[in-house]
Amino acid sequence: QPLEVLESIRLNQLGFYPDGAKKAAVVDMDGVETFLVVSDKDNRVVYRGNLSDQRSSSFSDRVTRIADFSDMTATGHFRLVLPDRGQSYSFAIDPSVHEDLSKGALKAFYFQRMSTELLPEHAGEWARPTAHPDDRVKVHASAASAERPEGTILSAPKGWYDAGDYNKYIVNSGITMGTLLAVYEDFPSFAKKLGIGIPESGNDIPDLLDEILWNLEWMLAMQDPYDGGVYHKLTTAKFEGRVMPHQATSQRYVVAKSTAATLDFAAVMAQAYRVYQDFMPDLANRCLEAALKAWDWAEKHPDVLYRQNEMNERYKPEVTTGAYGDNDVADERNWAACELYVSTRDNRFLSHIELDNIAFELPGWRTVGWMGYYSLLRFRDQLSDFPQGDMDRIQEVLLKQARHYASHAREENPYQVVMGQDAKDFVWGSNSVAANQGIALIQAYFLTEEKEYLDMALANLDYIMGRNATGYSYVTGYGHKTPRDPHHRPSGAEPDKAPIRGLIVGGPNPGQQDGCDYESKIADESYVDDYCSYASNEIAINWSAPFAYLTLGVEAIKGG
Numbered sequence: 001q002p003l004e005v006l007e008s009i010r011l012n013q014l015g016f017y018p019d020g021a022k023k024a025a026v027v028d029m030d031g032v033e034t035f036l037v038v039s040d041k042d043n044r045v046v047y048r049g050n051l052s053d054q055r056s057s058s059f060s061d062r063v064t065r066i067a068d069f070s071d072m073t074a075t076g077h078f079r080l081v082l083p084d085r086g087q088s089y090s091f092a093i094d095p096s097v098h099e100d101l102s103k104g105a106l107k108a109f110y111f112q113r114m115s116t117e118l119l120p121e122h123a124g125e126w127a128r129p130t131a132h133p134d135d136r137v138k139v140h141a142s143a144a145s146a147e148r149p150e151g152t153i154l155s156a157p158k159g160w161y162d163a164g165d166y167n168k169y170i171v172n173s174g175i176t177m178g179t180l181l182a183v184y185e186d187f188p189s190f191a192k193k194l195g196i197g198i199p200e201s202g203n204d205i206p207d208l209l210d211e212i213l214w215n216l217e218w219m220l221a222m223q224d225p226y227d228g229g230v231y232h233k234l235t236t237a238k239f240e241g242r243v244m245p246h247q248a249t250s251q252r253y254v255v256a257k258s259t260a261a262t263l264d265f266a267a268v269m270a271q272a273y274r275v276y277q278d279f280m281p282d283l284a285n286r287c288l289e290a291a292l293k294a295w296d297w298a299e300k301h302p303d304v305l306y307r308q309n310e311m312n313e314r315y316k317p318e319v320t321t322g323a324y325g326d327n328d329v330a331d332e333r334n335w336a337a338c339e340l341y342v343s344t345r346d347n348r349f350l351s352h353i354e355l356d357n358i359a360f361e362l363p364g365w366r367t368v369g370w371m372g373y374y375s376l377l378r379f380r381d382q383l384s385d386f387p388q389g390d391m392d393r394i395q396e397v398l399l400k401q402a403r404h405y406a407s408h409a410r411e412e413n414p415y416q417v418v419m420g421q422d423a424k425d426f427v428w429g430s431n432s433v434a435a436n437q438g439i440a441l442i443q444a445y446f447l448t449e450e451k452e453y454l455d456m457a458l459a460n461l462d463y464i465m466g467r468n469a470t471g472y473s474y475v476t477g478y479g480h481k482t483p484r485d486p487h488h489r490p491s492g493a494e495p496d497k498a499p500i501r502g503l504i505v506g507g508p509n510p511g512q513q514d515g516c517d518y519e520s521k522i523a524d525e526s527y528v529d530d531y532c533s534y535a536s537n538e539i540a541i542n543w544s545a546p547f548a549y550l551t552l553g554v555e556a557i558k559g560g
């Protein structure tokens, strides 16, 4: 009779590469020393191993032991068995084990599209009517100018819903787009062959670039053509309720220009110029022009910070949706300067690149400086005017961080992953921290070809897919124990359907800012699969993008 499935066996719920690391973490299980791997096909034992010594969590009193069967190379479907105790979920060993996930991670953006209906042939059971045309958006009082006074009607359609809400925010679109454009720059051949079944599939540009274009066109419309400044967001005054997109019809506004939004915009447009050059040269040139205009605005307005509370004291209606406020725009300036420099090779931008203080800072919506350094490193062989000593220093800072990540995972982490070296990793959207650490490691792998960096990037993908302290695969519809009730309005408004597939939720966040009922306050366990929990169970484009990078990147390198 079948063994009981033990949720205390934590592993990537999709599986492993034949030539890759294969590890499971066994949590809090006394008196077990050995494990078996059993084939689903005929129940034969194909591998026997011993569990590692025990490691303790630094956040809780949990202890874990690792079952390492990395040297197993047979393909097929298997379970890991702890004799007399039980077994894991079934998993695959397959040379393209993350191919379907790669498609799902990208397709997630299609499901976030606004201003269009989703047809059954692309969206299946999640087909829905068109919504948010955004062709009659009002200029909010905070954004009024001589040419565009308060109440002026603008058109800024398309774009993706930011997250579980129905608004669009330039700052968050910035890092999202930069990350997705980097997928193309780092993995062009894999990206070209990845078909995801969207309306544009089969045209002469890769689906990835078709999807990015949907949001790029919206971003372009967020620039004030009169002065080059970029509005911070396009939003309703308050968040809409738990309804389908077409039922969310409140008035929408463009709100206040900001330096952060304008610099992020400049960076994205400069990078888009490179990426679209071969496919849509006119659009590419338009992007570069827009980037240059945005840069000039930011030079004239170096510190227009978005402060929602102060804004609400002066202007009506009050705006209470996501703020994405950032008090330090030096890193945004660095990112824009790097992208503009790489795209134009104009030394005027070189002098704005931060070269005195290049401490590593993991990319996030508020911290984008390293997005720029990644681009410099990506093109280092072509940047002959760039001071080589500085380039070497940037590279060394990154490699030092990568070595630190790898040694933490190898020597200390109870799941042998990079994620969770510090309670500070478990912020709102912590899963994007795991994914962005994976991206940093892939950059290090590109520079050194050291396999350990790639292994550790894959370890963080394993973390996201189940080798973690809650035992969830944090991606809807991929794995056995996955979020069923994400904070995502289009999923939450139709509770009888499975949530839209391929969405990565925020993940453990002991901040618990939503005040929902959590079972645990422990840093790496503070997660609840409940619509209520926007602080641990929301989905967002800036989490989906690094997740897509990590999944596609690993699959492009290892599978492909």
Ligand code: 9MR
Residues within 6 Å of the ligand: 162, 163, 164, 165, 321, 322, 323, 324, 428, 429, 534, 538, 539, 540
């Ligand atoms: O991801 C954002 C997180 O870093 C902030 O701490 C949080 C509170 O300001 O906001 C998060 O972003 C949300 C945004 O404000 C509105 N759309 C949903 C985003 C994800 O929760």
